[in-house]
Amino acid sequence: MAFVILKDLAYQYPSSTGLVLENISLQIQEGEFVSIIGPNGAGKSTLCYALAGFVPHFFKGEISGEVEVDGRKSSESTLDEWALNVGLAFQNPFNQISGAKYTVFEEIAFGLENIGVPRDEMKKRVEDAMSLTGISDLADRSPYSLSGGQQQRVALTSILVMRPRLLVLDEPTSQMDPVGTREVFGVVRKMAEEGMTVVMVEHKVEWIANFADRVIALKDGQILIEGKPNEVLTSDLLIENGFGISRYTSAAREARKRGLWKKEKLPVTLDEAVEGFKS
Amino acid sequence: MxxxxxxxxxxxxxxxxxxxxxxxxxxxxxxxxxxxxxxxxxxxxxxxxxxxxxxxxxxxxxxxxxxxxxxxxxxxxxxxxxxxxxxxxxxxxxxxxxxxxxxxxxxxxxxxxxxxxxxxxxxxxxxxxxxxxxxxxxxxxxxPSSIAYIIVTTLQIVPSFQRKALTILDAQRSRGLETEGNLYVRARAFIPIILPLVLGSLMEVEERAIAIESRGFNSGKKETSLIEIxxxxxxxxxxxxxxxxxxxxxxxxxxxxx
Known part of the structure; x- marks a missing residue:
């Protein structure tokens, strides 16, 4: 049985008039790394909130359908219980800093303190998580003195250290440079291989193609298309609906019109493009 | 620091x-x-x-x-x-x-x-x-930890507010808002600065609540602490x-x- 099951999920915020999510049905296996793409207002963040239990427990509003993680229904659980299994990190890193901690090390330990992890184990887990995401050198800095990208890494580490079964990330690399982005994708991939289920909203399609198992494209609150990264990210449906596609895909499309791209499949990444143009 | x-x-x-x-x-x-x-x-x-x-x-x-x-x-x-x-x-x-x-x-x-x-x-x-x-x-x-959290973060709110106000001030100035001059000019500049500050802070509260909830703030478990005082x-x-x-x-x- 799938680890995450969404059944006919529809949702409306208390203050909005239309449905923000509509007819979302989805199954995600344990240890799968799923990436969500979509234009602004497609409902990506709302979907993240639904997975993490904040919709409807925190935002209220009207919900129908089911969100199920590990055999438990979100509607039958409290947010506090839900949060122990599902971790959420979102885009704005500044607001994810607790504001009650003096150093990055303590900031990352904040969640473990809340769930009562003993001190020695806590130190070990924080150190491990920091070396995993490559921020060990920031341990004694103030979380507020960091750059946006560094803060995003701290926010990600703060959630990873909690070891959630399902990790929900809403644009976790938006303020990072390419090196940072690659490292975060690498870390997330590694977590997925170790059995953590990951749902990640991202715009950087080349990285998605390299690392994710599956891509879901959302538009107007509905699933437009889903499948293997290479299929989804090169599909005509995306272009017709105004999604951003990889520059390699665009180049190969143009090349195909001129008969310069012979392969049937279009590339998403640089490597695929190089290989395709060689042949 | x-x-x-x-x-x-x-x-x-x-x-x-x-x-x-x-x-x-x-x-x-x-x-x-x-x-x-x-x-x-x-x-x-x-x-x-x-x-x-x-x-x-x-x-x-x-x-x-x-x-x-x-x-x-x-x-x-x-x-x-x-x-x-x-x-x-x-x-x-x-x-x-x-x-x-x-x-x-x-x-x-x-x-x-x-x-x-x-x-x-x-x-x-x-x-x-x-x-x-x-x-x-x-x-x-x-x-209670929620009260303790509120007290501690409130102590830090003044410097954080100042910094945010300065950012907004710079942003509005760069879009042509006049902030210097006589009393009338200054008073008029007040609203485009205070409004984003207040609204932004309200949104910040919501996001921060989500962030700390995700980190088990209300888990109901007996808390531990990293540092010893x-x-x-x-x-x-x-x-x-x-x-x-x-x-x-x-x-x-x-x-x-x-």
Whole structure:
């Protein structure tokens, strides 16, 4: 049985008039790394909130359908219980800093303190998580003195250290440079291989193609298309609906019109493009 | 180190005291200033106890300038209001109906002593106490963690607000908002700055609630803490004495006024 099951999920915020999510049905296996793409207002963040239990427990509003993680229904659980299994990190890193901690090390330990992890184990887990995401050198800095990208890494580490079964990330690399982005994708991939289920909203399609198992494209609150990264990210449906596609895909499309791209499949990444143009 | 807190990182005896000792010390000074008779007791305590303590904590100049900046607007408005609206007394000058009174100004100066005492006391406390150790202390003292969190983050909100206001100010200026000039121009610039500040802060609260909830803030489990706060048997004794002192001052203050 799938680890995450969404059944006919529809949702409306208390203050909005239309449905923000509509007819979302989805199954995600344990240890799968799923990436969500979509234009602004497609409902990506709302979907993240639904997975993490904040919709409807925190935002209220009207919900129908089911969100199920590990055999438990979100509607039958409290947010506090839900949060122990599902971790959420979102885009704005500044607001994810607790504001009650003096150093990055303590900031990352904040969640473990809340769930009562003993001190020695806590130190070990924080150190491990920091070396995993490559921020060990920031341990004694103030979380507020960091750059946006560094803060995003701290926010990600703060959630990873909690070891959630399902990790929900809403644009976790938006303020990072390419090196940072690659490292975060690498870390997330590694977590997925170790059995953590990951749902990640991202715009950087080349990285998605390299690392994710599956891509879901959302538009107007509905699933437009889903499948293997290479299929989804090169599909005509995306272009017709105004999604951003990889520059390699665009180049190969143009090349195909001129008969310069012979392969049937279009590339998403640089490597695929190089290989395709060689042949 | 932390631009978002009033805390001033220094190595000093005052810094290394247990936060609870410092809170009680602050409360004792405030209680003394409010309970003891005499118009100038507040000023006396500030000059002869709080300032030396600030020297000890190596934050004297810091404390002096912050207290000055915070209390000046208070002082001006209190003195204006009290002197102009004082009923019968010796006029300082008279222009038509305007006649501020010496007695009112005097009363304002006396009241300011109490305000300055409370302000400088708590400023000294927050300058020499790391906010995170305060939070742990409060929780250990039995304060619910949500209340402790609110207290600690509120202490840090002023510098954080200032910084955000400056960012908004810069952003609006770069879009052509006039912020310098006469009173009218400045007043008009107020709304495009205050509105994003307030709305932004409300949104921030929502996101922060989500963030800390995701990190098990309400998990209901027995919390642990990463750092240990050093305490000494002597301080435990001192705290008892201070607690008794606070109680004594309150009783004395009430009886003396009966």
């Amino acid at each position: 932390n631009a978002f807190s009033m805390y001033a990182a220094r190595e000093s005896g005052l810094h290394s005291l247990h936060p609870l000792t410092k809170i009680l010390m602050t409360l004792l000074l405030v209680a003394a200033g409010l309970a003891l008779p005499g118009n100038w007791t507040g000023y006396f305590i500030v000059v002869f106890i709080i300032f030396p303590l600030a020297f000890w904590g190596r934050v004297f100049l810091n404390l002096l300038s912050t207290t000055w900046k915070v209390s000046l607007p208070f002082a001006i408005s209190v003195i204006l209001i009290q002197s102009f609206f004082w009923g019968e007394g010796t006029p300082i000058f008279e222009i038509g109906v305007l006649s501020p009174k010496w007695e009112g100004a005097m009363f304002a100066a006396v009241s300011m002593g109490k305000i300055i005492l409370v302000m400088s006391g708590f400023l000294l406390f927050s300058m020499t106490t790391r906010p995170d150790t305060l939070m742990i202390t409060l929780k250990q003292a039995g304060v 050093p305490d000494t048997p002597l301080q435990k004794v001192i705290r008892r004495v201070i607690l008794f002192g606070i109680f004594a001052f309150i009783v004395f203050g009430v009886l003396w006024r009966l």
